[in-house]
Amino acid sequence: MQQVKAVVAMSKGAPVEVVTINVPDPGPGEAVVQVQSCGVCHTDLHYREGGINDEFPFLLGHEAAGVVEAVGEGVTDVAPGDFVILNWRAVCGECRACKRGDLQYCFATHNATQKMTLAEGEMAGTELSPALGIGAFAEKTLVAAGQCTKVDPEARPAAVGLLGCGVMAGIGAAINTGGATRGRSVAVIGCGGVGVAAVAGAALAGASPIIAIDIDAKKLEKATELGATHTIDSSTTDVVEAVKEICGGVYEGAEGADIVVEAVGRPETWQQAFYARDLAGTVVLVGVPTPDMKVPDLPLIDVFGRGGSLKSSWYGDCLPSRDFPMLVDLYQQGRLDLDAFVSEEIGIDDVEAAFEKMHHGGVLRSVVVL
Template sequence: MQQVQGVVARKKGAPVEIVTINIPDPGPGEAVVKVLSCGVCHTDLHYREGGINDDFPFLLGHESAGIVESVGSDVTEVAPGDFVVLNWRAVCGQCRACKRGEPHYCFATHNAKQKMTLEDGTELTPALGIGSLAEKTLVAAGQCTKVDPEARPAAVGLLGCGVMAGIGAAINTGAITRGKSIAVIGCGGVGAAAIAGAALAGASPIIAVDIDAKKLAKAKQLGATHTINSSDQDPVEEIKRICAQTYEGADGADVVVEAVGRPETWKQAFYARDLAGTVVLVGVPTPDMKVPDLPLIDVFGRGGALKSSWYGDCLPSRDFPMLVDLYRQGRLDLDAFVSEEIGLGDVEAAFDKMHHGDVLRSVVIL
């Protein structure tokens, strides 16, 4: 066992604290990772606010890159010294999804079996099974994905959650390709990544929708061809108008990604898609939210698909190395998502900046 410093949320709504935590030596199938970078994600704020569950105290952090320090028995996929991006869906290889060749839907993803603790032995709940707002963390070895060691940790570590969720929502879940149009409602970190993914796939037009001019400007930088400020424009009508200009007869976008997680924006996405179009929900709703009241004839009559995107339907072992290679080639601007580099003591301030829409990602450097 060893002791390190980490960022912990002790109770609902309370400011986070930097405390000493105990890291067990890795057991079978586990790895200890020295954390180099960790993004401050909105999901971490959800944990602090009790929006995920009430299993306090939480060890926050999950968007990370680091170096494998040690591994337990039976670990073959990574070794000490490997540069890795952490993921929160280590696939089992044995469930019905894995056996039918769809490991990205694995129904039995797993984390480290041992618990990290406070100094007094209180067990910590690691955010998304990772808990990497800390100098080191204990994870399942399958949560470590080897990538190009020359890549910038602060940038590629963001593939661990928000950036992968957005890119995957567009490419994997929405199946966006050349010759298709896409609109993205909500241009925070995940929505901006969906824009970048659509640009990577050659979609056109790529329409960004938000109420924040700064986020729309960033979306433009990442590949949006059109922007809509929905505080003063009807996004549904504007999306239809823009798509009709590009494709004769179009009555909306082929794919609409909802990256807010609210009933009203999901309803906008539903009506902003073309006939036989696809709605992708990647924004995370709260448990009290309900699907909007829609005439069933509209659900039937518009055809297409209404999908949820789990982690961008990614397979980390396939997608992370590929996206890191595209980043290294200059074809995917992951650096654009790093708004600032901060220290462990700046996480609470990063939450405040998140509230005000000042950042895509604050990234802790260790």
């Protein structure tokens, strides 16, 4: 058992606190990781606000990179000293998806069995709920060994750790789910961290044109830096007509983009995505809706008549053991600018201030460096 400093959300809506927690020694199939960096993601804010569930207190943080310190019995894929990116989908290898070879869709992903706990005060011994099964706003964390993916140790932790959630979700939404490639057009609605990553993924795959859509000029500027060939300010422009005009100017007769990635998670933007795609095109929902949101009232003949696919993308349909090392190698080669996603590096005491900055849209990612 070790005691370390960590960021915990004690109750719904309350400011986060830096407290001391207990981290157990790793048991069978588990690993203790010394965290080097962890991105501040909107999902962590959703946990703090009670938007995920009410299993407080939460140990926040999940977009992380670090070094394996110790492993438990039976762990063979990683060893102490390995530089790893943490993921929140350790595949089981036994469910029906895994057995048919679709490990990226594993229906029984798992986390560490043991629980980290509060170490001090009246609530000492209280079990913590780690965000997405990771809990990495901490000097060290306990995870399932399958949540550790070994990558190039020369890579910058603050940059590659972001593959642990948002950046992988966006890149994967464009490439893995949407099938972006040469000769296909891509439009991305919503250019926060996930949406801009989808733009970068489309560019990496050679898609063109790549259309970035948002109401924030700074976000559209960042999307252009990462590969967007066109931008649309949706506060002043009809998105559907603008996408049709751009794509029709490149591919004669096109009635929209081949792939439209919706990275907002709202009914009205999903409806824009539906009508902004070409015939037989694909809509990819990667923005996370709230439970009360409903699919827009669409004429069924439009669903039938346009053909194509309406998909959702969970974690970019990624397989960490396949995708993380490849993307880190592309980063190391200068072909994928992960540094562009790091808006600032902060300390463990600055997470609450980073949440506040999210409301103003001025950062892609604040990254806690330990």
